Amino acid sequence: MKKFFLMLITISLVFFALSSKANSEGEAMFSALGxxxxxxxxxxxxxxxxxxxxxxxxxxxxxxxxxxxxxERQNSYMNAMAPMAEGFERSIAEYLSMQNPKQ
Ligand code: HEC
Incomplete structure (x- = not known):
């Protein structure tokens, strides 16, 4: 019985980690890329x-x-930075959209 509960907890933790992946990946890339x-x-x-x-x-x-x-949009900083975000555009955007704008 104890093992069963431990397994349930493990499974719910894995689901939780997977469902919040996009957000934490976006957050990590937003800092890692500078x-x-x-x-x-x-x-x-x-x-x-x-x-x-x-x-x-x-x-x-x-x-x-x-x-x-x-x-198509010109800015010397962003024309250099945006290519580094390739493949992570959406997860970064999702992370940013979830931040409260009025802080
Ligand atoms: C060296 C400073 C610098 C870095 C590093 C930088 N940006 Fe920017 N970013 C800017 C500036 C300045 C603008 C405004 C450009 C303009 O006026 O067109 C901008 C504009 C933007 C915009 C459009 C915002 C708007 O209001 O029009 C987005 C989206 C964006 N950056 C995302 C990113 C992401 C994602 C990264 C990391 C991969 C990044 N930036 C890294 C300086 C930076």
Missing amino acids: CASCHGQGGYSTDANIPSLAGKDVEWIVQQLEYFQSG
């Missing part, structure tokens, strides 16, 4: 020249990253 050094922790920019990303729409963020990658 995005946070300009856009601030959690996307709350403290620099007037750099836009805050917290609470922005997922699709909109993904779209902006693709525009910076293709050069």
Whole structure:
């Protein structure tokens, strides 16, 4: 009986870890790629020249990253940074969209 409960707990922990994966991956990549050094922790920019990303729409963020990658949107910093986010656009965008914009 004890083993059964332990197994139940393990299974629910695994599900929990899997369901929160996208968010934590986005969070990890946002810091690992250095995005946070300009856009601030959690996307709350403290620099007037750099836009805050917290609470922005997922699709909109993904779209902006693709525009910076293709050069359709021009900014020297972001044209260098956006290609590094390749493959993680959506998880980063999901993480940022979940942040409360009014903090
Ligand atoms: C060297 C500083 C710097 C770094 C590092 C940086 N950014 Fe930016 N980012 C900027 C600036 C400046 C802008 C505004 C560009 C403009 O005016 O068009 C911007 C714009 C953006 C925008 C569009 C926001 C808007 O309001 O239009 C997104 C989305 C974005 N960055 C995501 C990222 C992500 C994701 C990373 C990490 C891969 C990153 N940035 C790394 C400086 C930076």
